[in-house]
Amino acid sequence: MDQLLNDFSPGLFFMQVIILIVLLVLLGKFAWKPILKSLDEREEGIQSALDQAEAAKKEMQNLQADNDRLLKEARAERDAMMKEAREIKDKIIADAKDEAKEEASKMIENAKATIKQEQQAAIAELKKKVADLSIGIAETVVKKELASQDEQLKLVEGMLEDVTLN
């Protein structure tokens, strides 16, 4: 301890105090302050850049999600439209078929009616012709009967041969 006290030099202590204060002031002003400030600024810069990157990533994800949603919606809409179109098409075809069927049946009916009418007309005419013919035959027969019986028969036979039922 005695040795230590003897070694202690007040002058050196004083010089050290001065040097340390000068160093603190000078380094503080010209080195530490700008260095620490730059370091802080740089770290803040890095932090904000990271934050920005994170935000951009989130934004991208949002956009991607939006895109996906839009795409899905568009796809659904397209599907709906196609379905609708198909339905319309089917309906049109079905309608057309029905109409055609109706038309056809109507035409057939008409035709049938016409045929029936014609048939009846034909039958009527036939009947009339048969009646006329019968009357004619009867007339002739009646006339020939007046001459001879044989003649009458020949006549009838001959006339019947001429007559062809048309």
Add this chain to the structure above:
Amino acid sequence: MIAKKSIKCLAILAIVFSSLNVFAGGGGNSEKGGQINTPEDIKGYIKHHLADSHDFSLYSYTNEAGERKHVGFPLPVIVWTSKGLKTFMSSKFHHNDDGHVVVDAGDVKLAKIHSKIYELNEGVEHVAFDDHHHATNAHKVLDFSITKSVFGMLVAGLLMFLGFGSLAKGYKKGAIPTGVGRVLEPLVLYVRDEIARPNIGEKKYKRFMPYLLTVFFFIWILNLLGLTPIGFNVTGQIAVTICLALFTAVIYLTSGSKDFWAHTLWMPGVPVVLRPILAVIELVGFVLIKPFSLLVRLFANITAGHFVVMSLIALMIVLKKDFGPVASTGMSFVLATFIMVIEVLVAFLQAFIFTMLSALFIGMAVEEHEHDHAH
């Protein structure tokens, strides 16, 4: 650019060191031709090295004519005597360190004994010694000389100023430092993130950063300079470590928060009878014990390191008789190298511990308890 500048600085330093003047002197060892052969000589030599010195000597030798030559340069002596301030170069003492050379500085006579400057009493021509080699007719003077230690501190300060100045300037050009700054920046970050932030706290560490950085690099550079053959022993000077510890103490005592003083002087939560006793213990702890532990740890570690390295180098001389020159040299070389490597680590470690403990004490002083009522 910065690299070029630092090369210039190194060149200037090299020129300074190479232009060392050789100045002769009749030193205390002149009767043996300056040779150191006995354990007593070695002890004296180590003691001499550990002490501060008034000139910067690198080595000395004896020439053919038997004259002792010292290589180095003198440093200015600035003393406050009873007749006022006296300044002269230390070469006037001719490397004498036992008071035999008396320098006449105008109206006072000065002598140097064991690296201390004594003023001779009025009318005395020579220093007289008692049995314990204490001067009886002279007294110490206030010595503000640029001693080897002060010179070392100036060198360290200059290095710091150049290095960190260039780092600070480098940031003006871009966020990433170049040159020396690339090495220094991680160290600054280390002090900030490993020492200041965890010990002082995120909110208040900024105010103390300049002090912690300055002290850390100051001690580290001086410790490392002490390991070079130039042979500074600045951080092994008790005055230097006392000054550093005192700065830390003043800083944490002046920046103590209300909570800190409340807890130190009137500890809540303990019986009132015990509070004054605790206050005394706490006060002694903060005012005396903590700074004392700081100053002694640094001083003792560095002094012990220098002592051990020099002792191991001295093995070469001590063991020469028993083992022969080759074996003793080899042994001392291996051991000294080993210890030197450890000393490099210690140089950093002591700077780190001093800064760390300073930060810790500051942290204790500025801490604010958010859970006051719990105590």
